[in-house]
Amino acid sequence: MAKKKIGILGASGYTGADAVRLLARHPNAEITALTANTHAGKAMSEVFPHFFMLDLPKLVEWEKVDCTQLDAVFCGLPHGTTQEIIAAVLKANPGIKILDMSADFRLRNKDSYAQWYGHEHRALELQGEAVYGLTELYREKITAARLVACPGCYPTAVLVALVPLAKAKLIDVDDIVIDAKSGITGAGRGLKQNTLFSEAGEGLSPYSVGTHRHSAEIEQEIGVAAGSAVTVNFTPHLIPMARGEFCTSYVKLNGATPDDLRAELEKAYADEPFVHVAKKGVLPQTQNVRGSNYVQIGVVADRIKNRAIVLSTLDNLVKGSAGQAIQNMNLMFALPETTGLAQIALFP
Template identity: 65%
Template structure:
């Protein structure tokens, strides 16, 4: 909503909530109190004739049932995981139940903007990627596609701020629990892994299994992923940099930083940018690729708005031009 409020082609006509239904927006999000928007209502109270696009931020496992109820003319930009995975069996394995709207899955487009621009432009339902897959895939997809790294030997060390866990009350994100400490979680079993493997496998033309470990960092927002890769043949780190630079030449929000510059979360905070750096490892034949995003912008809402722009024939940077906030 913060981003959409400055979009010249968006008018917020309905705000749907469950527990907060009946309240004013300012009661839930005081920082948005200056906006002239409707009060929060349930989905049954919405006049869908007044809605062209629905941005869906429901929890995993519940979004598909609600989206299935929407009129077919309403475009949907979903930020849950319900339409990200193409295989129904994989979805059931990682999200603990059968998919509630398999008939919609076939037409859903994975919303990694830089990879699926053309498909997103003509889609009715776009499934925005998770924040970790966004940072990881932007860093690795061109390298896998160009066969510059071995897809079977990828190790990903990922770190995210606590806002990635949402706003609900959870013990591990209480200030006294998360502050002044660093902890891994979802070791070997994080739900974003199948997204990463799905897209890397598509690029590689073969099944891919990655080593992925996320960590909770005591900061509000930001995400940094360090990927350790093995180079193929006579490939050099310079080749990796060249492939990334060429692959994102027409992508306004992906920036391959200058040689020697180290990406950092504070360099992208509040923006829709992704910074990628490439480094040689001390181990011969290996490279290190570092990517940084704001998990709430490029990793979620910003990418959703970027996809909205594509779906409506607008410049994909519209309402996303703000520079990173520093310090």
């Protein structure tokens, strides 16, 4: 099979850079276009020096990319800017595959999008076409899609852990509390005071308490699994490490036991290459998945009667973003799903 020609829009951000890192060694992909309007004209190694060994195209403005020469585009642009750009790409090349790593096409309801993101959706004709790209839940639809909305990092960690339990009605979906923690890369590469080393280096900070936009994705997908509208308690935090994410979900049991929850997860993911359910007594840790496309899940009995604690961890830039996008690309091109994603976690 000839290598697929890949463009990465927004390659100067962390998710774009991790897409480059992974795709550069993908046997069926060739990166032929990289965009970053604020760094146009630069070599990728000027923006990310760790790419010094790679022969990559120079960064250009997205408008200068000839999309008719591409097989797929990975979009790592901020939400709100992606809709019109993706519409333009698809107009130029209707057969291209789009892997959108922004939030712009994740929510199916246009009113919900406007509520959470503060403006009307600017590509409604595509919003209905987009497939939510949580691979383990929507594999068949992803395979046939041309536009995949790759999930957020928090929703991926939470939904992989909770959707099978909600679908099996083992937990009360009206009583879910999620304590989530992410490395600083989750806040993006832009200069912000709260992510400066002296501000974030030795502290743990909650943010967007009760208002984080990923709540909408989590509620959307747990609601689909449960067959009813869902509202969750979701509180994210920034922790002083570069990459990694850990979600602790406190759930009420519907007559089930923690062992029942673990058994249901083991059944759901028995054949999944990237989801690992830890054995009883083994606790997931961020260092177990750092730099890899794996998710690790664990279940622990709560001291409170009829409750359990579900733990899930992933690398926010890999399975939480670029890695899952590549997993979806593999499906869209009928490639083995694990191609280019066999990296073992980087430890220590």
